Amino acid sequence: MKVAVIGTGYVGLVTAAILADFGNQVVGVDIDEEKIKTLQKGQTPFYEPGLSDLLLRNQGARRLIFTIDYSQAIPPAEVIFICVGTPSNERGEADLNYVFSAAKSLAPFLTEKAVVVIKSTVPPGTHLEVKKIIDKLTEVKYYLASVPEFLREGSALEDTLRPDRVIIGTDNKYAQKVLLDLHRPINGKRILTDVVSAQLIKYAANSFLASKISYANEIARLCDVYGADVMQVMEGVGEDKRIGKAFLHPGIGYGGSCFPKDVKAILAFAKKKEVELAVIAGAHRTNTTQVNYFIEKIKKHLGNLQNKKIGVLGLAFKGNTDDIRQSRALVLIKKLLEEKAEVYAYDPLAATSVKKFFPELRINYASNWQQVAKQAEALIIATEWNEFKELDLEELKRISQVKYIFDGRNILNPAKVKLAGFHYVGLGR
Numbered sequence: 001m002k003v004a005v006i007g008t009g010y011v012g013l014v015t016a017a018i019l020a021d022f023g024n025q026v027v028g029v030d031i032d033e034e035k036i037k038t039l040q041k042g043q044t045p046f047y048e049p050g051l052s053d054l055l056l057r058n059q060g061a062r063r064l065i066f067t068i069d070y071s072q073a074i075p076p077a078e079v080i081f082i083c084v085g086t087p088s089n090e091r092g093e094a095d096l097n098y099v100f101s102a103a104k105s106l107a108p109f110l111t112e113k114a115v116v117v118i119k120s121t122v123p124p125g126t127h128l129e130v131k132k133i134i135d136k137l138t139e140v141k142y143y144l145a146s147v148p149e150f151l152r153e154g155s156a157l158e159d160t161l162r163p164d165r166v167i168i169g170t171d172n173k174y175a176q177k178v179l180l181d182l183h184r185p186i187n188g189k190r191i192l193t194d195v196v197s198a199q200l201i202k203y204a205a206n207s208f209l210a211s212k213i214s215y216a217n218e219i220a221r222l223c224d225v226y227g228a229d230v231m232q233v234m235e236g237v238g239e240d241k242r243i244g245k246a247f248l249h250p251g252i253g254y255g256g257s258c259f260p261k262d263v264k265a266i267l268a269f270a271k272k273k274e275v276e277l278a279v280i281a282g283a284h285r286t287n288t289t290q291v292n293y294f295i296e297k298i299k300k301h302l303g304n305l306q307n308k309k310i311g312v313l314g315l316a317f318k319g320n321t322d323d324i325r326q327s328r329a330l331v332l333i334k335k336l337l338e339e340k341a342e343v344y345a346y347d348p349l350a351a352t353s354v355k356k357f358f359p360e361l362r363i364n365y366a367s368n369w370q371q372v373a374k375q376a377e378a379l380i381i382a383t384e385w386n387e388f389k390e391l392d393l394e395e396l397k398r399i400s401q402v403k404y405i406f407d408g409r410n411i412l413n414p415a416k417v418k419l420a421g422f423h424y425v426g427l428g429r
């Protein structure tokens with residue numbers, strides 16, 4: 001099939017590469033000229049395991065090309081995916097300007113029976129606005145659908161190839177058949193639904209996952225005051241099949257490009273219709289106070305943080321990615337700096353982005369954890385990278401003056417940390 005993918009970010013690029021790998025003819029379009037030049041040179045603009053090889057293979061086979069030119073990408077396309085960003089605006093709503101602008105740009109080049117698929121996460125009813133925009137600019141018969149994306153950064157290829165489910169939201173049988181055909185090589189249950197339900201599924205799923213994390217964090221606070229071990233409590237809770245173990249791991253809260261903005265967006269569009277979402281509002285509130293809660297724990301042990309040398313391990317919003325959008329590690333660092341601590345930090349991949357996007361943060365960057373440890377009197381684990389899970393405690397003791405380890409991701413074994421001669425402080429344990 002001939003496919004166009006609009007927006008070559010995490011979702012668009014992964015979608016384009018995988019569809020090309022199935023033998024489709026795919027054109028990726030973006031307004032970011034630098035990004036397109038990078039891609040045309042065979043380079044990947046961000047880190048995602050396995051993506052670089054997949055892009056090169058399909059570019060080499062001439063099944064995948066990149067352009068900034070809609071007039072090249074859209075006319076041949078039987079299916080067009082809109083994968084542009086939908087960040088939060090100042091009112092917490094999803095900013096749909098990129099989606100509307102993509103609709104405006106593609107409309108004049110649409111050909112008969114093209115299927116326009118919204119893959120970006122958009123509030124229910126957005127397709128009606130998109131339809132109005134397109135209808136003003138074309139006479140051809142086209143179809144609209146919503147196929148929300150559930151990939152996770154860090155395992156995006158695997159998630160796209162083997163998702164739990166593929167949601168196909170359209171009211172049109174022809175569009176449904178085309179999309180079922182296109183997704184045939186992909187695993188997972190098919191859920192065929194109307195467009196609005198497809199759009200809501202995405203927000204309902206993300207806000208549920210975010211609520212699970214906040215729930216675990218609230219129970220961790222309770223464990224702190226009662227002296228229970230939240231990891232055991234969550235194991236006992238999660239073994240119940242009705243609940244499930246995933247996303248019950250306490251930490252300094254959820255970040256990233258999706259959960260924070262999607263939770264705010266669902267609250268905003270529910271409020272517009274005067275529907276109260278008390279559970280989700282609570283999950284959001286807990287998340288916004290979780291870093292403060294952790295900082296207060298740190299201060300109970302270290303006292304005033306002014307001029308204290310604090311090492312922070314991790315900057316990315318989670319392990320296995322260089323994405324720093326809404327990273328809790330950065331929220332934490334900002335607070336440490338407000339408290340006038342001296343911050344030393346290391347991340348396997350994300351430091352370049354932090355330097356670029358947050359030049360005002362007075363962070364002393366290190367190129368490995370050992371360099372951080374040598375400067376610091378206390379270490380904070382802020383991102384759950386595998387290399388921090390395996391931290392060599394003997395080496396840490398040998399090379400540093402570190403006395404406290406504050407485990408903001410509950411990834412270390414407290415008994416081992418104590419045995420190695422450190423004070424261990426996690427969340428709810």
Ligand SMILES: NC(=O)c1ccc[n+]([C@@H]2O[C@H](COP(=O)([O-])OP(=O)(O)OC[C@H]3O[C@@H](n4cnc5c(N)ncnc54)[C@H](O)[C@@H]3O)[C@@H](O)[C@H]2O)c1
Pocket residue numbers: 006007008009010011012029030031032035083084085086098099101102105119120121122149150151152153257258
């Ligand atoms: N990143 C994730 O893990 C993830 C997972 C599931 C769903 N989503 C959703 O998918 C959407 C895209 O997210 P992302 O993380 O890939 O975004 P991103 O910010 O990484 O990429 C968006 C891309 O769209 C481009 N763009 C913006 N306007 C454009 C236009 N008019 N024409 C062409 N290109 C344009 C930007 O230049 C950018 O390259 C969002 O709605 C997001 O919520 C993201």
